[in-house]
Amino acid sequence: MNREGVASRFADFISEIRTSEISETCFHAAKRCFVDYFGVALAGSAHPIAKILKRYIADQKGQCSILGSRYQTSMEGAAFINGTLGHVLDYDDVKANIGHISVTIAPAVLALGENLGKSGAEVLAAFFAGAEISSRVANSVEPAHSQQGWHPTATCGIFGVAAACGKLLGLDRDALRRMFGIAGSFSGGLRRNTGTPTKPFHAGQTAQNGLKAALLASLGVSGDPDIFSGKKSFGEVFSSPACEGELVRDLGQSFELLKNGFKLYPCCASAHTAIDAVLSLSGEHSIDPTEIIGIEVGTVPLVIDNLPHEKPQNIGECRFSMPFCLSLALVDGKVTLENFSEERLGNACIKDLMGRVTLFTDPEMVSLGYRGTENANVKIVMKSGRAYQKRVDTAIGHPLNPVSDEGLKSKFRSCTKQVLPPERSEMLLSMLLSFEQLPDLKGLLSLTRPG
Numbered sequence: 001m002n003r004e005g006v007a008s009r010f011a012d013f014i015s016e017i018r019t020s021e022i023s024e025t026c027f028h029a030a031k032r033c034f035v036d037y038f039g040v041a042l043a044g045s046a047h048p049i050a051k052i053l054k055r056y057i058a059d060q061k062g063q064c065s066i067l068g069s070r071y072q073t074s075m076e077g078a079a080f081i082n083g084t085l086g087h088v089l090d091y092d093d094v095k096a097n098i099g100h101i102s103v104t105i106a107p108a109v110l111a112l113g114e115n116l117g118k119s120g121a122e123v124l125a126a127f128f129a130g131a132e133i134s135s136r137v138a139n140s141v142e143p144a145h146s147q148q149g150w151h152p153t154a155t156c157g158i159f160g161v162a163a164a165c166g167k168l169l170g171l172d173r174d175a176l177r178r179m180f181g182i183a184g185s186f187s188g189g190l191r192r193n194t195g196t197p198t199k200p201f202h203a204g205q206t207a208q209n210g211l212k213a214a215l216l217a218s219l220g221v222s223g224d225p226d227i228f229s230g231k232k233s234f235g236e237v238f239s240s241p242a243c244e245g246e247l248v249r250d251l252g253q254s255f256e257l258l259k260n261g262f263k264l265y266p267c268c269a270s271a272h273t274a275i276d277a278v279l280s281l282s283g284e285h286s287i288d289p290t291e292i293i294g295i296e297v298g299t300v301p302l303v304i305d306n307l308p309h310e311k312p313q314n315i316g317e318c319r320f321s322m323p324f325c326l327s328l329a330l331v332d333g334k335v336t337l338e339n340f341s342e343e344r345l346g347n348a349c350i351k352d353l354m355g356r357v358t359l360f361t362d363p364e365m366v367s368l369g370y371r372g373t374e375n376a377n378v379k380i381v382m383k384s385g386r387a388y389q390k391r392v393d394t395a396i397g398h399p400l401n402p403v404s405d406e407g408l409k410s411k412f413r414s415c416t417k418q419v420l421p422p423e424r425s426e427m428l429l430s431m432l433l434s435f436e437q438l439p440d441l442k443g444l445l446s447l448t449r450p451g
Contacts, residue, residue, distance in 0.1 A: 006228040006247050010133055011176035013251055014167050019125045019436075027436055029257045030124045030131075033093060035408050035432045036262050037102040039415035040092045041067045042448060043337060044085035046418050049197065053081045064111045065445040068419050075111040075215075076208045082107035084204030087153075089337070090319045091266040091415070092203075094397075096371065098138035099153035100203065101160070101260055105130040107207040108161045112168050112214075113441050120438030126167040128257060134160025135256035137228075139246035141239035143302070143370040146191065150238060154189025154202040161210020162217075169218050174225070181223020183213040184234050195309050195317040262397045262408060265335040267318070270306035271325040272395035273376035274299070278329050281380055281388045289330045289353055294381040297322060298362025300372040307359070315342050323354035326378075337414060373398060419450060 044050070045068025054071055062074035067082050086092050086103040093102050105127050113123040138145070138156040145152055162183040166176050186209035189202040217223075227234050228247060235244070265275055274297050281287060309321040318324040318340070325335060327350045332339050344350055362377055377391040394401040403411075409429060416425040428447040431438065438444060 005226075007177045007180050007226050008173065009248050009251060010163065010180065010228075011173040013132070014129050014163050014176055015173055016252075017125055017129050017167065019121045022125055022128060026128055026255055026257060027124060029255075029260065030128050031433060031435050032262070032405070032408055033102040033127070033131075033257070033260065034106060034124075034435055035412050035429065036093050037086055037106045038067070038428065038432060038448070039412035040089060040103075041082055041086035041107075042419045043091065043415035044088040044200075045069060047085070047088045049088050049200065050081075050085060053084060057081060064114055065448065067445075067448045068450065070449050070451070075115050076211055078111040078114075079108045079211045080204040080208040082110065082204075083207035084200045087203035088200040089266045090200075090268055091263055091337070093260055093262050094269040095135065095256070095260045095399075097142040097152060098135050098156055098160075099151065100157070101131050101134065101257070102127075103203040104153060104157040104161050104206040104210065105134070105164050107204070108211040109164050109168060110441060110445070111207075112165050112211060114445060116168060117440050118168055119440060120435040120444075122168065123441065124436055126164040128255075129167045130160035130162075130164030131257045131260075132160075132251070132255065133163040134158075135259075136247050136249075136251070137234070139249075139256075140235055140243050144239045146302070146305070147370070148239070149191050151189035151191045151193075151199075151202050154206045155187045155238060157203075157206045158183045158187050158210045158213070161207055162213040165211050165214035166217065169214055171214065171218060175217045177225035178222045179213050179217035181225055181227045182216055182221060183210060184223065184227040186210070186213055187234070187238075191305075194306070195312070195320045197316060199316075259399050261399045262403050262411070264395075264397050264403060264407070264411065265325070266337050266340050267325050267335070268306050268320045269395070270303040270374050271322055272397070273374055273392040274322060274378050275325055275329050275335055276395050277376055277378035277390040277392045278326050278380065279333070279335075280392075281378065281390050282330055282333060285388050287330065287380060287382075287388065289327075289349055291383050292330070292353060292356060292380055293383050294379075295326055295330075295353075295357045296379040296381070297326070297357065297359045298365065298377040298379075299359065300365050300368050300370065300375055301361055302371045303374050303376070304359055304361060310359075311354070312345065315340070315345060318345055321354075322359050323357035324350070326357055327351075327353035337418075373400065420448070
């Protein structure tokens, strides 16, 4: 495929989206994303990073809301903070190739939408447009992009953020093309920072910089209008090679947002199939963790790359550690916001069990390629000589094994209970479920403030 015209086709797609023409199915999918995003961001607002972020933006003036706080700041400041808060627990939604959709786009359209007085339907439509663009950019460069060390949530996500904000700003086709060029130069995010306090900033900076790209384009600033095409394009620089056809394949006909998934455990999604497996085995066989001599996990290469911390030293590293996640599941019988803690990392039984976990590329999964569906084949070996084994190919919450609307509501309530009183949480949830009917975002965002 000749890439000439990709930015133009993206611009046409964004410009031609009409709120009234978006299907109920797509609107519902977008609302599920917002329910999940608000929940995890509000839970993130109780994380110690929130205080640091407030100090960071203390001198930035504005009227945009910070979730879980009475502070207000600039549009870019709100996008940065709310994006970071949504990603700090690694509990946000997950999608193949892009990684995370909502945690970059939602903070930006909320800040811009609040500032411009946009309706809920307009914000949902912009979010929908952005999700399609960021997903397609990621599809075109994965898996080589991740294997080179890039974090696609940030590097590819910025184009979706810019697209969504450009839609809200009403940019014409020429401005949208220039905007993508600007966004290309703001792209960045290294997987090397997985497990560090910097990794959540990938979402925040992407929300902020995507918004910035759209605002600059609205003021007439130019970037290369064909950033996805030809020599030294985004795909050529960030992948080897890019799969050109994925950029516009069935654009406007097949919707990437419908392939989004949601997490039920507050850790990297690559651990979820194995967690499902050990919880199932433990429940079925009443496994005593002190009697385990080994836990063998066969999987696909992506899972091993995404979970580099064999001996985590802090809770941030634990979110990307198969040994910790499985040991916590076996000892506590659950993996939740409450028990995923520094205190449990110090537990003697969990520490001992972590040393008994072996993670390897399963020869039987070679045909699945780099990613598969983050499959896991778990074998638990006991001192008695007995062994229990289970293979899980799609975790609960994966689009092929989706979580129900009720399941998402339950997750939302568990996330918000430490920040909001129950009655306020229920009011917020009700408004999120009727997002497209909101005349503006003021009432919705006011409910996120404590007290």
